[in-house]
Amino acid sequence: MREPTRERGTEPRNPGSAALVRLVAAREISARVRDKNFIISSVVILLVLVGVLGFQVAVNSGNDQTRIGIVHDDVALEEALDAQGAALHVDVTLLALPDEAAARTAIENGDIDGALLTDGAQAPRLLVEQSADGSLQAVVQGAVAQVAVAQQLAAAGVARLDVPEVEVTALDPNADEHGQRVVTAIIGIGVLYSLLILFGQFVAQGVVEEKSSRVVELLLATMRPWQLLAGKILGLGLLGLAQIVFIAAVGVAGAIAFDLVDIPGELVGTAVSVVAWFVLGYALYAAIFAVAASLVSRQEDLGTVVMPTSLVLIAGFVVGIQASANPDGPLALITSFIPGLSPLVMPVRMAAGSVAAWEIALSVVLMLAAIVLVVRLGGRIYSGALLRTGGKTKIREALKAERA
Amino acid sequence: MLEFDGLHKSFGDNHVLDGVGFTVAPGSMFGFCGSNGAGKTTTMRIAMGLVRPDAGDVRWRGRSLDQASRRRVGYMPEERGLYPKMKVGEQVTYFARLHGLDAGAAGRASDEWVERLGLGARRGDAVEKLSLGNQQRVQLAAALVSRPEVLILDEPFSGLDPIGVDSLAEALLGQAREGVPVVFSSHQLDLVERLCDSVGILARGRMVAAGTVEELRRREAGRLLRVVVPDSAARWADGLPGVRVVSERAGDTLLELADGADDQSVLAAAVRTGRVTHFAWQQPTLVELFREAVAVPAPQEVAA
Numbered sequence: 001m002r003e004p005t006r007e008r009g010t011e012p013r014n015p016g017s018a019a020l021v022r023l024v025a026a027r028e029i030s031a032r033v034r035d036k037n038f039i040i041s042s043v044v045i046l047l048v049l050v051g052v053l054g055f056q057v058a059v060n061s062g063n064d065q066t067r068i069g070i071v072h073d074d075v076a077l078e079e080a081l082d083a084q085g086a087a088l089h090v091d092v093t094l095l096a097l098p099d100e101a102a103a104r105t106a107i108e109n110g111d112i113d114g115a116l117l118t119d120g121a122q123a124p125r126l127l128v129e130q131s132a133d134g135s136l137q138a139v140v141q142g143a144v145a146q147v148a149v150a151q152q153l154a155a156a157g158v159a160r161l162d163v164p165e166v167e168v169t170a171l172d173p174n175a176d177e178h179g180q181r182v183v184t185a186i187i188g189i190g191v192l193y194s195l196l197i198l199f200g201q202f203v204a205q206g207v208v209e210e211k212s213s214r215v216v217e218l219l220l221a222t223m224r225p226w227q228l229l230a231g232k233i234l235g236l237g238l239l240g241l242a243q244i245v246f247i248a249a250v251g252v253a254g255a256i257a258f259d260l261v262d263i264p265g266e267l268v269g270t271a272v273s274v275v276a277w278f279v280l281g282y283a284l285y286a287a288i289f290a291v292a293a294s295l296v297s298r299q300e301d302l303g304t305v306v307m308p309t310s311l312v313l314i315a316g317f318v319v320g321i322q323a324s325a326n327p328d329g330p331l332a333l334i335t336s337f338i339p340g341l342s343p344l345v346m347p348v349r350m351a352a353g354s355v356a357a358w359e360i361a362l363s364v365v366l367m368l369a370a371i372v373l374v375v376r377l378g379g380r381i382y383s384g385a386l387l388r389t390g391g392k393t394k395i396r397e398a399l400k401a402e403r404a
Numbered sequence: 405m406l407e408f409d410g411l412h413k414s415f416g417d418n419h420v421l422d423g424v425g426f427t428v429a430p431g432s433m434f435g436f437c438g439s440n441g442a443g444k445t446t447t448m449r450i451a452m453g454l455v456r457p458d459a460g461d462v463r464w465r466g467r468s469l470d471q472a473s474r475r476r477v478g479y480m481p482e483e484r485g486l487y488p489k490m491k492v493g494e495q496v497t498y499f500a501r502l503h504g505l506d507a508g509a510a511g512r513a514s515d516e517w518v519e520r521l522g523l524g525a526r527r528g529d530a531v532e533k534l535s536l537g538n539q540q541r542v543q544l545a546a547a548l549v550s551r552p553e554v555l556i557l558d559e560p561f562s563g564l565d566p567i568g569v570d571s572l573a574e575a576l577l578g579q580a581r582e583g584v585p586v587v588f589s590s591h592q593l594d595l596v597e598r599l600c601d602s603v604g605i606l607a608r609g610r611m612v613a614a615g616t617v618e619e620l621r622r623r624e625a626g627r628l629l630r631v632v633v634p635d636s637a638a639r640w641a642d643g644l645p646g647v648r649v650v651s652e653r654a655g656d657t658l659l660e661l662a663d664g665a666d667d668q669s670v671l672a673a674a675v676r677t678g679r680v681t682h683f684a685w686q687q688p689t690l691v692e693l694f695r696e697a698v699a700v701p702a703p704q705e706v707a708a
Contacts, residue, residue: 012504012550014472023501031490214485218546221452221479222502224471387454 020223024231029239032202041198042243045191049247052187053254065091066136069103069115076150077118080143088142090135103127116140181266182324184255185351188274189344191247193317195278196285196343197310199240203286204293204306206232207382211297216386225383233286237279244278270351280367281343284374285309291378294385295393305392316344327352337363339370405429406554406585411460413446420446421457422609428585428602433576435596436589437690438606439698444589445482447606448558452479464554475503478552482559482589484543488532493518495531496545503550510549517545521575537568544572548579555579557588561595573599597690607698620693629659629667631674632682640677644670658686 015023032038068081078094085092095112097103103115107129114136115127124144126132132140210216210228219228248271256264292305319341323332327349336345336355342363349355384398406428413421421443428434438444449455451462453474462469469477486495493514500510518527521541526534531542540563547555555576561569569592577599580586590596596603597617604614613620633640634655641649641657646665650658655678661667674680688696 012475012509013506014475015502015504020502023498027498030494031487035489209487213488214481214483215487216485217449217454217481217483218479218485218499219502220454221477221481222475222499 017227020227021231021234024223024228025235025238028206028232028235032236032239038202038239045194045243045247046250049191049251050254053251053258053260056255056260057258065093066114066133066139067093067095067112068136068140069095069097069106069112071097071099071103071115071117074118074147077116077143077147080146081116081139084139084142084146088135088138090139092139100127114140116144180261180263181270181351181353182327182348184261184267184270185274185348186321186324187251188248188270188351189317189320189347191244191251192274192278192281192347193313193320193344195240195244196281196313199236199282200285200289200306200309200313202236203232204289204302205299206236207290207293208296208299208302211294211386212299220386225386226379229287229290229379229382233283233290237282237286240282241275241279244275248272248275270347273350274347277343277347280364280371281340283371284340284343284367285313287371287374287378291374291381294382295395295398297388301392312340313344316341320344320348323348324352328354337366339367342367405463405465406587407461407463408447408451409461409463411447411450411462412458413443413450413455414458420609421450421460423460424606424609424611425460426604426611426614428587430585431580431583432601433580433586433588433599435600435603436587436606437591437593437596437603437694438589442606442698443609444606445558448479448482448556448587448589451556452477475550476553478547478550478555478557480543480547480557480560484539486531486539486542486546489530491528491530492523492534492542493527495542496549499546500549503552505550513549513551514545517549518542521545522571536563537565540564540568540572544575548575553584555584555586555588557586559590560588561590561592569595593690593694603690605694605697612697613693617690620690621688627660628686628688629661629670630682630684630686631657631659631670631680633657633674633678633680635679636674636677641670641673644673 066085070078070081081092081094095106097106097115100115100117103112103117104127106112107115107127110129113128114132116124117127118124124140126137126140128136210219216228252264252267252271255261255267261267288309289306292309293302295305296302316335319331319335323329323336323345326332332345332349335341336349336359346355346360346363350360381395381398384401385393388398388401407425408427409425411421411424413419424443424447426434436444436447446455450457450460451469453469453471464473464477467473490498496518497510497514500513501507505513515527518524521544523538523541523545526538531539534542540560544560547557557576560572560576564572573595576586576588600617602614602616603620605612613623615623628650631641632655636655636657639649639652641647641652641659644665646662647670648660648662650660652658659670661670671680671683674683
């Protein structure tokens with residue numbers, strides 16, 4: 001056996017708390033990004049997101065665009081087509097074509113959806129590949145009718161027709177915009193809920209893994225329980241934050257790129273608030289999951305201890321969805337202040353725009369207070385329970401062991 | 405000096421340690437023996453700060469062990485603990501860093517120890533894919549990688565095959581030669597006898613015997629006499645004054661002599677019963693010393 005060479009200048013130092021927490025966090029991240037479950041869940045979330053975007057694009061683009069070729073220049077008809085398109089919310093693109101043969105080629109090539117042929121006396125004909133879809137036919141029919149009526153009126157000597165314009169008064173001119181913001185918030189808390197559950201599980205599994213593999217004894221010989229806990233929660237939290245920021249960025253960029261929203265600024269605001277609430281929600285739930293997990297020694301027992309917390313999360317998600325329908329109802333109002341539920345309800349209320357600044361501040365303060373409480377009390381339970389293996393540790397025993 | 409001083413610990417009504425104390429000199433190996441549940445693991449866990457003692461102290465170089473100085477202790481817990489899905493090399497590096505080595509030094513030390521313990525080819529494998537013996541080596545590498553000043557190992561030899569035992573023993577002797585005090589617990593008393601400079605025997609939370617194997621032997625020597633008379637009459641030694649027959653099998657008799665009993669009269673009695681082929685004071689093995697030390701005192705002694 002070869003003796004290890006004693007290196008100069010590399011004597012071990014005594015790492016401080018920050019260094020230890022950083023080491024633990026770095027290990028968590030590097031272990032997790034190589035974990036199959038993490039990779040699969042990330043890909044699934046991304047696919048769902050892309051799917052939702054794609055669906056929205058497909059739904060929105062279905063009927064609102066039509067390309068019409070026109071043989072023979074006819075200014076009146078072109079204007080009528082444009083006007084009709086605007087009235088029917090159809091984006092009309094016109095293409096002038098020299099003759100019918102060119103029109104047929106253009107249709108076969110898919111350059112236009114249909115070609116309108118008007119040769120003087122003959123009734124106008126619409127050439128299409130197979131069939132004219134609703135918007136194409138409506139636009140063309142309306143335009144032709146309008147032109148015909150105008151011509152006949154002119155022939156009859158009526159130069160100008162007074163048609164009273166209907167005045168439209170909107171009761172809620174921003175309804176559409178609100179709707180978009182609420183939908184964004186629902187998608188946002190859906191992502192937030194999924195990530196809270198996912199990363200809460202990661203934290204819980206990590207704690208049990210250390211207990212069941214007994215590596216925790218070796219770890220605690222070099223650091224204090226709180227340093228281990230902090231490193232684990234921070235490491236996974238950074239990963240979770242990176243993921244939700246990435247999802248938010250892809251979602252927002254996609255929505256803007258495909259023109260799914262009217263006011264991008266509002267969308268960005270909602271996305272930012274969801275990310276901020278994720279940070280608060282994660283801090284609370286990760287601490288609770290970690291403490292719960294520290295009470296058991298085997299992965300099989302994990303379900304029973306994390307279930308109560310998971311149920312609270314599910315309840316929060318359901319209430320959040322409900323709040324989107326009725327953001328000013330008493331249920332949404334109360335739950336938006338309850339720590340643990342607030343991260344899933346407040347973003348919806350904020351998106352609906354019915355929240356005063358002091359309400360948000362109060363909700364955040366209550367949440368922070370809950371986090372402090374959980375971390376302090378939970379930290380003691382965690383310290384006391386970590387080295388107790390075999391079976392399930394009772395919270396009271398853990399607190400007693402911590403003092404012993 | 406590594407000093408364990410007056411350690412007391414109870415879990416509820418269960419008094420696990422009742423004034424355990426011993427010292428280990430730098431460069432010496434201390435074998436820690438005792439029945440299951442005698443308190444060896446609790447003693448070591450106290451040294452590592454995993455259990456708080458009710459009273460007593462563990463000192464290294466005259467100062468109580470604290471979080472900082474424990475970082476200079478290499479520790480192997482009784483229940484082996486490693487991250488099952490982490491790679492061997494990364495795992496050893498991680499523990500080196502937790503013990504205060506910077507990234508570069510930790511990486512080099514990890515490579516070195518992994519290589520040295522014969523795990524070079526398995527460096528990139530997850531620990532859970534290794535055999536139990538190899539996992540044990542990784543555990544040892546994790547304990548040694550930070551060049552500890554003190555080694556505290558709980559049952560390091562359990563579960564190893566004879567080759568593994570030899571290479572671990574070699575590694576520990578190497579550490580002791582470099583001046584590291586090594587404390588390890590073991591039930592393999594022959595191994596303790598072979599490796600250790602001194603031995604402590606723990607029973608019912610107390611050190612019932614401590615010292616070099618020689619010292620312990622001397623204490624017990626002069627009491628057991630082995631006499632072999634192949635064709636002796638049965639029960640020939642019964643009734644000799646001050647003599648108790650410990651065992652008798654096919655002419656091979658083990659006798660315990662009370663203080664002041666005359667060994668020459670035993671010899672004379674043996675010669676009378678047949679041809680004496682062996683007559684000598686018995687060197688007690690550590691196993692016998694251990695049995696003697698941990699034997700539960702007779703009930704009347706407890707009552708007294």
